[in-house]
Amino acid sequence: MSEPTIESLRKEVDAINLQLLELLNKRAALASQIGKLQTSQGMTLYDPQREADMLTALQMANQGPFSNATISALFKEIFKASLALEEKEARAKIVVQRKTPDQNTVIELPRGVKIGDGSFQIIAGACAVESFDQMDAVGEVLASEGVQIMRGMAYKPRSSPYDFQGMGEEGLKIARKVADKYNMVVVSEIMDASQIPMFQDYVDIFWVGARNMQNSFLLKALGKIRQPVILKRHFAATLKELLYSAEYIASGGNARIILMERGIRTFNEEVRNTLDIGAVPLLKMESHLPVIVDISHSAGRRDLANAFGRIAKASGADGLMVEVHPNPPVAMSDAKQQLFFDQFRALMAEIKTVTRPEKAY
Amino acid sequence: MSEPTIESLRKEVDAINLQLLELLNKRAALASQIGKLQTSQGMTLYDPQREADMLTALQMANQGPFSNATISALFKEIFKASLALEEKEARAKIVVQRKTPDQNTVIELPRGVKIGDGSFQIIAGACAVESFDQMDAVGEVLASEGVQIMRGMAYKPRSSPYDFQGMGEEGLKIARKVADKYNMVVVSEIMDASQIPMFQDYVDIFWVGARNMQNSFLLKALGKIRQPVILKRHFAATLKELLYSAEYIASGGNARIILMERGIRTFNEEVRNTLDIGAVPLLKMESHLPVIVDISHSAGRRDLANAFGRIAKASGADGLMVEVHPNPPVAMSDAKQQLFFDQFRALMAEIKTVTRPEKAY
Amino acid sequence: MSEPTIESLRKEVDAINLQLLELLNKRAALASQIGKLQTSQGMTLYDPQREADMLTALQMANQGPFSNATISALFKEIFKASLALEEKEARAKIVVQRKTPDQNTVIELPRGVKIGDGSFQIIAGACAVESFDQMDAVGEVLASEGVQIMRGMAYKPRSSPYDFQGMGEEGLKIARKVADKYNMVVVSEIMDASQIPMFQDYVDIFWVGARNMQNSFLLKALGKIRQPVILKRHFAATLKELLYSAEYIASGGNARIILMERGIRTFNEEVRNTLDIGAVPLLKMESHLPVIVDISHSAGRRDLANAFGRIAKASGADGLMVEVHPNPPVAMSDAKQQLFFDQFRALMAEIKTVTRPEKAY
Amino acid sequence: MSEPTIESLRKEVDAINLQLLELLNKRAALASQIGKLQTSQGMTLYDPQREADMLTALQMANQGPFSNATISALFKEIFKASLALEEKEARAKIVVQRKTPDQNTVIELPRGVKIGDGSFQIIAGACAVESFDQMDAVGEVLASEGVQIMRGMAYKPRSSPYDFQGMGEEGLKIARKVADKYNMVVVSEIMDASQIPMFQDYVDIFWVGARNMQNSFLLKALGKIRQPVILKRHFAATLKELLYSAEYIASGGNARIILMERGIRTFNEEVRNTLDIGAVPLLKMESHLPVIVDISHSAGRRDLANAFGRIAKASGADGLMVEVHPNPPVAMSDAKQQLFFDQFRALMAEIKTVTRPEKAY
Ligand SMILES: [Mn+2]
Ligand SMILES: [Mn+2]
Ligand SMILES: [Mn+2]
């Protein structure tokens, strides 16, 4: 009898492949049936003890050449695939996940302002509300440049309890007044679920800061309001974590969420955070939500504004956020990064030189 | 006339040094006087506009060879030093900062339990309360090993809203019951300031998780309670940020805080987080608060428990935190890192082989 | 006599400021004289023992209110500023440092190819030379798209000694042949100084890989050749480290260097490295050298090519580097990131939609 | 006919599991046979085109419920497992990989010095050789404390070309002389393969610095020498990369390698690098090579020496490396981290208080 050749052995492998295929699908169909029964009986789909029992049985039956470790690893993959299938309908419930290539959430705001409609929106204003005069000066410049969305930050999350913590409700009142004067919508950072009713009197967009990105109590509460939410990525959060945080809000009923990339903490020395511009196309691939880029807290310095503005627009983002102040060196927070008025006007001119792509990736 | 030598020029420099010294101290004394007047008039000490004016005057007067940039930089240092002096008394108010080499906060708990008294405390228990039986099984093993502080986690902060979120108040009741049965104190993670009154009915130590480390609303609220607080470092927080978060609690009136190092997010692949053991001596240098090491969430795997236990004790920490479960593979959270009972007993034996130093640094 | 007011005290401070200014400049002039004498006598400018002695003298003379620590800190700043002044001429020797706003190195290559002249150059080709046919297929597509600079990598630095290490000199011959056929210049990675003479027979541009970015022996040797050098940033190098590595080459006599940003190692999960696009404007601010962006090894995946191409061009970079392969899934290295020919053509069309700014920052 | 129950469906799944098991092992046996034929014919085991063909066939045959993507993913796992089996004998060639729990490489050096024999070795000395007197002063202190292995660094890899680059061969002569005088062995950093013959005249242990950790030319050359090699982890290298670099040396014939953990680059501010102490047990699990801890370049500051010394010993490392200098503030490199003689003596006393475990994990 002749020796087997590579060719002949490969034919045998091909045949086994098809048998494995059939069995895997048969198994999947059974698992799906079990899943439906479990769901109807209110049981969770994932049953680690059942999996442990199956693995034990397989290891006892295993005669090699695959080791028990390899068999366990392979079957764990099969279990996982089956579970994934069972969860498919469940998964359809992941609200923030992109379902089709051209699904894009458009956030509609008062005064006809939109985010995510293909335009490149500018959100601008001082780091913090410091006085009416300061806000009024900023508002005038913003309005003259056609900005529609104004920062009106009245509660400042600060690392130190001894730093300026914001003007509080008084600041919200100023922000609202200035926004109305210049026909803009206003966004403000909320720190705690207990502030929601008060904020609803003043602001058009709620802002969740990096430090609260995984505050599930606050996120769940924001799932119950009617205003849109800007969700700022924590400087050490993965994109998956950011999307799950958005899901905390969306699964509660409020899917009007804007994701914000703002730089991540790395070993770099020249910048406050490292702008992770790749996050824009990646978030767009994964989710239908609008994505904007914070070019102030990423760079942490004024002289990168033009470059970061161009980059943000070229990346396919739906807009950018930038801090502007009448006299940045004496600002009560983020003095190094807020733009002088002239710099802000230069930025607005600069970003006009770059085309926003229709598709981010 | 002869050429100046390096030697002769250096003598001239020495003389100028002494004149600079005198002027700097004279200036400091004046600044201190101004600071006192400002404080008495309720003004803030830091006045950026005044600094800007002084710099402008200096730059106009400057004739070189130092450039205006250099002069600005040097005077900013002088301003900073003066401000630091003015703030010295203010700084004395930084409650968590170490004032003397042998200042060490000792946290006294019910049932005579202490943290920070030179002993090496073990905080142990399941990642989450899952049932009375599960907690009872854990409690029995802990008690048999002399553990005095039990985890009783009933609210689980999870990345995904679809993951197990904890048993809630029911879980707290179970934790309290088991702790009482085995004569232990119980610690539990609080998620929101609104939970404080309910938690006070059940727990001996409040736990602030990584995701809430910079939730200033929660921190301020915990400054008003009578129970001690374990403050867990966020996986991307600097030590300075951790200490400032502690200060949010302490400045409110509750200085009974235990700092917890728990690993930081890096590029490492084998572990969940990278244990930053250097944080222990560094925190001890900077603060008088007790420091403990979470050897479970840092490693994220069972097989490092013995090594991390030894390392934690040798580092000078005041204790460690470890997760233990009757059947880790089927745990509802952190299944890969919770210890089997046998492993926990081995850990307890292992750490006895290492001496805890009297001084961490 | 009346109490001093804040106003009157501030006037006294102003007067002292001016006296300090005068003394600081007097001191600087003396230090500068000393520096010239030292330089003429071949002594190094920085003399830590002299500084230590001065600090000791000052501390002994100090009577407060500034503490000795503060006085030391302030005088260290003064020493540093003086040293900086002394080193100013020395610093003029930092070859790669930008001296004027419009200084821009233009690299001229054979066949009239230029990098840094305001154009946006494309460097493209397979990750590694695998065969003549493979390179010929790539070359044809590159030429049809107007690419002038081809990758011709014959030595592959790999993490594992058991991975494909490149075709060696045979690969260089193929690269040269294909480049000549399609009228392109060729770039290839050099691994060791001993390869220089051999490389000079085949390649137009030398490439220093990330793993050799701080191999000072190789860098110094490349300072002696006539060909330009692409210097790839190590994935964990700061910009300062990259510029110093360039200076190792430039200070040897070869200032024809192209800097390459290629992504940094962070906690991100979706990409091979995190594209640090901020490095482009920052490097441009600091240096007159051309900067290009590696959009393949940063992303590590094909589907980000268009976005990263747009971003690179908008950032003000002088070009990009991208990997292209006739059949990426079977490539011998970097199979996940090399572009199919169609994708490469789409990329070339995409980057035409973005304007390159004249100035990066 | 009755409805199927969860129980009855699970029985069907169990039966399919066993059929899958049988087919998987049958397939593995065939793949193994193919692998042997391929090896005998000099073909590589991994054939991506063959895999692509099989996946295409399976996708065409697939009728669900598993999607083509799921089927591809599952079969890729099966391919990978088969390949792993085929490579098992190949894998036996990974020299540095631990094969049995009690396999531990012991490095034997001249004068009876050993590393890896269960003792805790101290490698100490100045950052750089600066003069005979300096080295002699250090040598005397080391000898009086029983140190057997001395640093004798004559070539300094520096970020800037203008920093002190070491004394060169003259420095090696001094190091050898002092080592002989005090009956110690000497280790020195090699920068380039061309230096090997010269180094062999002077040093007992070769040291590969972080910047050369992935210089495969140098690593391969060190595989041919008879002296042991200390391989320092790059500050951004994964443990896998470090082990593969060791394999470059070991696979060339020199398996006398000592791995060195030295801190990784993170966002931490207080230290030069973040000591990754978890690397010690993890490297010990994966490899039989000795592991030592650099407590100087990790901390970058003197005041952590005692803590890091204790931690290193408790971690199960085979020793530590520490820098000592007669007058650290005026050292020509690493002035902030080198220990004063008194501090070094305190360190030696401190580490005696900690027990080294027999097993690191
Ligand atoms: Mn801000
Ligand atoms: Mn847990
Ligand atoms: Mn490549």
Ligand SMILES: [Mn+2]
């Ligand atoms: Mn050193």
